[in-house]
Amino acid sequence: MELLRFTTAGSVDDGKSTLIGRLLYDSKSIFQDQLEAIEHTSRQRGEETVNLALLTDGLRAEREQGITIDVAYRYFATPKRKFIIADTPGHIQYTRNMVTGASTANLAIILVDARNGVVEQTRRHSFIASLLEIPHIVVCINKMDLMNWDEDVFEKIKSDYTSFAAKLDVRDIHFIPISALKGDNVVDPSQNMLWYNGSTLLYLLENIHIASDANHIDARFPVQYVVRPYSDKYHDYRGYAGRIAGGIFRPGDEVEILPSGFSSKIKSIDTFEGPLAEAFPPMSVCITLEDDIDISRGDMIVRKNNKPEMSQDVDMMICWMNDRPLQLNGKYALKHTTRDARCVVKDIKYKMDISTMHRLTDDKNLGRNDIGRITIRTTVPLLFDSYRKNRITGSIILIDEATNETVGAGMIV
């Protein structure tokens, strides 16, 4: 059984919580005590039917205000797949949350209210999904019940979206007309929209091909931790623990260690169960080399003829996440793969208007929830690929050195 991580995006009142509630409910992932709790709350609020949206309401502040304020993770499984949902809120403070939810997702569900069609929020969500390189996008056109299940409404929105999405970097888009409230085309095929011949949302989630989402070409192994047992049995053992970030590694491979540039050969790929013949993303393994080389956390093991970039000057798109705006010439701590460094912001090239996708070259003020393009210079060279090529070796976080808060999410261009 495979694991699919997806995120959901929609504006306020698009019915996102209802959709998630519906997926959980119709796939029988809701337990009796959870159902009783929301039935009780629905009754207290004087609602006529059980409000499935309450299933995904987490913290007390949200229950009081009736809005979701942070990314929440939900889990359900069908006999075919296990799913992790990063449920992100739909209101204004939303960019940083969607970026967070999107960062680990293979698929994004973008909800469009059939009554409103493609609106500014839809464009924002879609831009973020493409910026974060989510491989698959599913546009769910919701509330079809309020539009008389009209095929023309669906086709119009589909064509509007398609023409706007041509400007985005999205590889795989699907469209489904649904009613989250009534359940049409969520888990069960709609009896009200017989004109629709495509799959239901759940069928798509269960069957979409995700095995080739990871980079299996460019071998990258950021060293996370050096394993030295100092025991009689493993006296001279020196292993490099980490998670494969790209490509396929096999014993006997000629490798180079960066940044030092030393060459060696992979001696073994070890696990608790025994050695492996090959390792690929996202496996956590322990690699040993033929030669005794000084390697530490933050170094990267790569194939000899396929190296990442190595530079102190890094160009990236950044989503700012903090109330204190990004400072030009400001110094920040950064984390990139397993490497820690510091950096200075050398240039803010432009801010992105994520509704129009215009580059605002005369507005360089990046505040909370803003996205822009910047250049940093780092204290030590980073070993990186473009984010487009590899989401692991292409991502960076910036940290405020005074408060230790994570303030920026960077995608290397």
Place this chain on the structure above:
Amino acid sequence: MRAYNLTHLRELESESMFVLREVAAQFERPVLLFSGGKDSIVVSHLARKAFWPAPIPFKLMHVDTGHNFSEAIEYRDWWVKEIGATLVVASVQDSIDKGRVVEEKGYNASRNVLQTTTLLDAIEENKFDCAIGGARRDEEKARAKERFFSHRDEFGQWDPKNQRPELWNIFNGRKHIGEHFRVFPISNWTEMDVWQYILLEKIPLPSLYFTHTRKVFMRDGVIYSMSDFMKLKPEEKEQEMVVRFRTVGDMTCTGAVLSEASSVEDIIAEVAAARTTERGSRQDDKRSEAAMEDRKKQGYF
């Protein structure tokens, strides 16, 4: 061409091992909170795999309320030896004796709340800068938004409104002196994942999880084990039932379920058919709808 993909259990395992290695790399004195329940057993098993062939580079700590099932303690001592780990015990009784906390009174008295003080004291005394726990996001509403790396201020408090964003698999464990982190390597696992993994990896469990005949009594619809720590009300009476436990906590707040499941396979079939979440049999959450959130803010794990 072969498909390079992992099963969901192997992908979750790999993610958890990555998190555990980050802990060892980013913190000076981490500790793994070990309760003897299946979740912390799985975390300690993952830790063994993450650092093999070296031993686990941190200690295990049990916050001992004194209200334990004896089977859980026997298992704890055996398992710690089995995986070659070192155990620290932080005792709630000590906290009571020192006057740090006052024992609750009445029929439903529990030491569950008192654990928080003992835990925070132990973290301070041992200068632990990171406590690894077996909590999962699917357990309870307040946990759905918990990070893998969860920052705690100098009072051990969690601020749910001001959590650091957590992106990709980059974990920010930076902190000021006196602050610490809680890290939850199996955040993304569900109860079913844990059971399937226990089956896959053949991880031994305390006997409490499997069916047995036990002396019990009923209170508010919950089946409690007879013990020295709970006094029967006049209308309650001791009886024998065939039960097992879905979670292992204090005897005073862990309810049993009627079950004849004698193997992990049986339990998986039972969990698959179950109509209540495992926390449904935990009294500590029922005190109020936001009970878990309140306790977490104060530093509960």
